[in-house]
Amino acid sequence: MADSVPVRSKILDEILAHARSEPHIECCGLLAGSDGMITAIFRATNALRSPKAYEIAPRELFELFRTMRDKGLTHLGQYHSHLSSDNFPSSTDIEQAGYPDHPYFIVSLLADSPKPVRAFRIRDSNVEEMEIIPT
Numbered sequence: 001m002a003d004s005v006p007v008r009s010k011i012l013d014e015i016l017a018h019a020r021s022e023p024h025i026e027c028c029g030l031l032a033g034s035d036g037m038i039t040a041i042f043r044a045t046n047a048l049r050s051p052k053a054y055e056i057a058p059r060e061l062f063e064l065f066r067t068m069r070d071k072g073l074t075h076l077g078q079y080h081s082h083l084s085s086d087n088f089p090s091s092t093d094i095e096q097a098g099y100p101d102h103p104y105f106i107v108s109l110l111a112d113s114p115k116p117v118r119a120f121r122i123r124d125s126n127v128e129e130m131e132i133i134p135t
């Protein structure tokens with residue numbers, strides 16, 4: 001694996017809870033913290049309301065970044081869910097990945113998913129899984 005990403009366990013629970021609370025559309029949101037440790041989650045609205053894609057509206061994104069700054073937090077990652085496929089980045093996810101240094105967390109809502117939350121680094125169309133370190 002490429003690298004590890006430390007995350008508060010509570011945040012992993014909250015990512016899963018968000019995904020499960022929106023079983024018919026992909027959920028999405030941002031992750032933040034400090035010193036590389038993810039300690040905060042910001043739920044966002046999937047502007048596409050789609051079961052196969054997600055997008056955060058620019059206005060909401062702007063507001064989320066402002067709230068993050070006001071709280072003294074650093075943007076450290078993002079997450080979204082896959083409803084009926086494995087939690088590996090889709091070709092669209094890879095195409096649209098704009099943060100080469102951030103982990104992309106993906107939740108699988110498949111009942112038999114061996115690892116319901118996984119994190120990936122997506123850089124120059126290369127995907128490397130990151131080890132999630134719950135703390």
Ligand SMILES: [Zn+2]
Nearest residue numbers: 082089090093
């Ligand atoms: Zn995806």
